[in-house]
Amino acid sequence: MRSAITATIAAGAVCVAATVATAAETSFKAGYFISNKQSLTRQAFDAFVAKVNADGKGSIQIGSVVGPEAIPSRQLGNAVKTGLLDLAGTPPAYMANLVKLATGFTPTTKSAPEMRKNGAWDIFKDLFAKQANMHLLSMYGGDIVFHIYSNKEIKSLADFKGLKMRTSNTYKAFFDALGARTLNMPRREIFTAMERGAVDAYANLDSEVMALGWFEVSKYKLLPGFYHPIIVVGVNIGKWNKLNAKQKDVLTKTGLYLENELSADLGRKDRAIGDRLISEKGMKLLKLSDAESKKFLDIAYTAQWDVVEKRDPVVGKKLRALIGK
Numbered sequence: 001m002r003s004a005i006t007a008t009i010a011a012g013a014v015c016v017a018a019t020v021a022t023a024a025e026t027s028f029k030a031g032y033f034i035s036n037k038q039s040l041t042r043q044a045f046d047a048f049v050a051k052v053n054a055d056g057k058g059s060i061q062i063g064s065v066v067g068p069e070a071i072p073s074r075q076l077g078n079a080v081k082t083g084l085l086d087l088a089g090t091p092p093a094y095m096a097n098l099v100k101l102a103t104g105f106t107p108t109t110k111s112a113p114e115m116r117k118n119g120a121w122d123i124f125k126d127l128f129a130k131q132a133n134m135h136l137l138s139m140y141g142g143d144i145v146f147h148i149y150s151n152k153e154i155k156s157l158a159d160f161k162g163l164k165m166r167t168s169n170t171y172k173a174f175f176d177a178l179g180a181r182t183l184n185m186p187r188r189e190i191f192t193a194m195e196r197g198a199v200d201a202y203a204n205l206d207s208e209v210m211a212l213g214w215f216e217v218s219k220y221k222l223l224p225g226f227y228h229p230i231i232v233v234g235v236n237i238g239k240w241n242k243l244n245a246k247q248k249d250v251l252t253k254t255g256l257y258l259e260n261e262l263s264a265d266l267g268r269k270d271r272a273i274g275d276r277l278i279s280e281k282g283m284k285l286l287k288l289s290d291a292e293s294k295k296f297l298d299i300a301y302t303a304q305w306d307v308v309e310k311r312d313p314v315v316g317k318k319l320r321a322l323i324g325k
Contacts, residue, residue: 035067145225
């Protein structure tokens with residue numbers, strides 16, 4: 001009789017323990033600004049999600065990641081702010097409507113470890129927390145660079161005058177300073193806009209041009225490249241504050257894994273794809289002269305930092321001193 005009672009108590013304890021373990025596991029709703037799984041940055045983000053789920057089993061899990069087909073890319077920040085999503089990966093420039101100095105990430109010349117060491121990351125964390133209700137977890141992108149792709153030959157800076165260029169907050173100030181006619185439009189419209197001549201040029205990563213088939217409507221790729229694309233991963237602060245120490249530790253460590261290990265090889269992979277755009281897809285490579293290249297890059301960084309400082313003369317100037325060119 002005593003054995004039967006003991007067995008019943010033990011079974012009940014197991015059930016209670018299982019219930020407690022299940023209850024302790026937190027589920028995250030996540031989003032990413034690109035849905036295409038061939039995107040290098042999306043692949044890195046998906047690897048981050050997979051590692052969180054592996055290391056956080058029984059503690060924290062990230063469910064299916066929604067893309068722009070569910071929540072428009074430029075609304076991801078607001079979705080995290082309001083709690084519609086718990087976590088998202090997005091270019092900070094897409095959050096400029098919430099965090100006015102978010103575009104300060106764009107013209108940085110410093111690596112993620114350097115930004116963490118010199119205090120720039122802490123400034124951004126404070127801004128995103130106060131203005132977007134977001135705990136910044138990670139920033140990544142490695143040493144990939146943007147390039148301009150066009151259907152019109154560009155031999156000098158003078159050729160940008162009046163050129164119709166698709167833009168976003170990431171590089172609008174730069175393209176405006178070049179004298180181009182800028183048109184802000186979603187990524188999904190680039191192919192059709194180039195095909196129909198609504199725009200003459202756009203900027204992006206080699207890997208994105210390949211993954212989305214934009215090479216089919218683009219004749220030229222221009223050197224030099226500019227800016228290092230940064231993607232930030234942020235968590236709704238209310239959700240973050242409800243996590244226990246173990247759950248926070250899983251997210252923090254995996255965020256650093258994304259930022260360092262997963263990000264480390266992205267530039268090499270992107271450049272290899274860029275070579276294929278020329279050798280396999282028939283794009284022609286254009287290169288500005290050394291003198292024009294220097295002017296091009298000076299305009300790129302100066303124009304963007306001027307915008308940042310204008311939005312906040314005090315903090316903007318401090319960021320420029322820490323991570324500017």
